[in-house]
Amino acid sequence: xxxxDSRLGQLRGSLPARNHNARxxxxxxxxxxxxxxxxxxxxxIDKTALATRLGHPVQYGQSPFAIVRGHAxxxxxxxxxxxxxRALLHEALGVxxxxxxxxxxEELGGEIPEPETEPGAETEPGAEAEPGADPETEPTAAxxxxxxxxxEQRVTLTRRAxxxxxxxxxxxxxAILDHPLLPLxxxxxxxxxxxxxxxxxxxxxxxVVEIKSFSVLDGGADPGKLASAARQAAVYVLALQDLAADxxxxxxxxxxxxxxxxxxxxxxxxxxxxxxxxxELAVTRRRLTRLARIDDLLxxxxxxxxxxxxxxxxxxxxxxxxxxxxxxxxxxxxxxxCLSACExxxxxxxxxxxxxxxxxxxxxVGTLGTGIRGVLGGIDDIGRALDLADGACAPAHGEEEIARxxxxxxxxxxxVLEAAR
Ligand code: SF4
Numbered sequence: 415x416x417x418x419d420s421r422l423g424q425l426r427g428s429l430p431a432r433n434h435n436a437r438x439x440x441x442x443x444x445x446x447x448x449x450x451x452x453x454x455x456x457x458x459i460d461k462t463a464l465a466t467r468l469g470h471p472v473q474y475g476q477s478p479f480a481i482v483r484g485h486a487x488x489x490x491x492x493x494x495x496x497x498x499x500r501a502l503l504h505e506a507l508g509v510x511x512x513x514x515x516x517x518x519x520e521e522l523g524g525e526i527p528e529p530e531t532e533p534g535a536e537t538e539p540g541a542e543a544e545p546g547a548d549p550e551t552e553p554t555a556a557x558x559x560x561x562x563x564x565x566e567q568r569v570t571l572t573r574r575a576x577x578x579x580x581x582x583x584x585x586x587x588x589a590i591l592d593h594p595l596l597p598l599x600x601x602x603x604x605x606x607x608x609x610x611x612x613x614x615x616x617x618x619x620x621x622v623v624e625i626k627s628f629s630v631l632d633g634g635a636d637p638g639k640l641a642s643a644a645r646q647a648a649v650y651v652l653a654l655q656d657l658a659a660d661x662x663x664x665x666x667x668x669x670x671x672x673x674x675x676x677x678x679x680x681x682x683x684x685x686x687x688x689x690x691x692x693x694e695l696a697v698t699r700r701r702l703t704r705l706a707r708i709d710d711l712l713x714x715x716x717x718x719x720x721x722x723x724x725x726x727x728x729x730x731x732x733x734x735x736x737x738x739x740x741x742x743x744x745x746x747x748x749x750x751x752c753l754s755a756c757e758x759x760x761x762x763x764x765x766x767x768x769x770x771x772x773x774x775x776x777x778x779v780g781t782l783g784t785g786i787r788g789v790l791g792g793i794d795d796i797g798r799a800l801d802l803a804d805g806a807c808a809p810a811h812g813e814e815e816i817a818r819x820x821x822x823x824x825x826x827x828x829x830v831l832e833a834a835r
Contacts, residue, residue, distance in 0.1 A: 418712065425715075426720075429459050431460065448746055451746075453744055454721075487682060492625075499590065499675070507621070513587075513616060518579070522593050572594040577661050579591065587615075597657070600702065607653050621672065622672045626676050648697075719744075722737075741758075741761070748765070770797070779794050782796070792812070
């Protein structure tokens with residue numbers, strides 16, 4: 415039994431690693447009962463690659479064109495020290511222009527500023543010296559390359575910048591922190607959130623700013639995209655509040671009014687609006703506290719389990735059986751919402767539909783949605799629910815009431831069908 419990190423590394427094997435981001439944390443919090451997703455995310459497994467390997471590739475995602483357009487839109491809003499962004503903050507927050515016109519613009523995601531480098535701090539593997547080079551005299555190729563900050567270094571940089579702007583907060587300056595890296599405890603592991611958002615200090619309060627390239631048409635935006643933006647922003651606000659509290663400031667220094675910047679109509683003109691994310695923040699906080707700790711999840715898994723078995727024989731569209739068996743050994747909790755939130759959804763759906771508990775085919779109740787799963791509380795097999803409705807099997811202790819409701823529903827259905835005939 416190794417350490418948590420070594421066990422997570424063993425699970426991942428040679429599969430590509432991916433960091434958490436606000437979308438993955440929001441999706442994890444949306445299905446807190448899914449141990450499979452909890453383990454995969456803690457191990458940093460690229461679920462898109464794994465889903466392809468399983469023969470159930472992801473069927474959604476942004477087109478390359480939309481990604482390029484999104485980057486160009488973001489660069490436009492941030493250009494010239496955030497000139498356009500400052501005007502948008504004035505528009506959305508209703509503060510005087512003088513309150514946002516001046517202030518520092520700090521980029522926290524780029525190269526190492528030498529004086530800020532911490533002695534002995536973690537560096538990325540790419541920054542190591544070349545073998546054979548004389549470290550006294552020869553600048554290595556890695557040294558000549560712009561150094562990328564390690565994650566802990568970026569967190570340190572973010573902490574310092576945040577402390578400084580909160581300490582120096584004035585009503586007539588607006589400091590902008592771009593690409594902060596925010597740590598967040600997720601089920602006992604440290605996730606690093608790389609916001610595509612920024613933190614802007616306006617009138618003494620920090621506002622998360624999210625730049626999205628989807629359009630606002632006639633003052634309204636796609637409700638699904640708005641809801642998704644609000645869930646992601648809630649994760650950033652939560653991480654920022656935790657960090658502010660850790661630095662000795664009040665949590666309420668971080669506003670729950672998020673500034674959402676979108677494209678106006680079909681143009682490239684940005685427009686900004688406030689998004690009240692109090693509800694999403696409360697839900698995210700509550701669900702994250704309900705997530706099982708990763709050590710508890712790992713304790714229930716078979717020793718030596720890996721999602722990257724070396725002897726996995728590819729079996730065409732069905733994917734390698736050994737990989738399917740490994741993934742299938744971690745309990746899942748599939749619901750239709752997974753289709754829009756998790757890269758493994760097509761695999762988990764097919765598994766849940768094929769599940770057979772000895773009462774005929776039908777699959778798991780979760781495939782019918784969280785509402786029906788809640789109503790049937792505890793009965794997770796569709797075939798068994800049908801048998802209880804027909805009286806073909808006896809209810810177990812505690813299932814008497816739901817069995818009575820199911821029999822009544824079946825009787826009503828028969829009556830309606832006979833009347834229709
Ligand atoms: S798709 Fe599968 S792994 Fe992902 S959250 Fe749903 S049940 Fe869990």
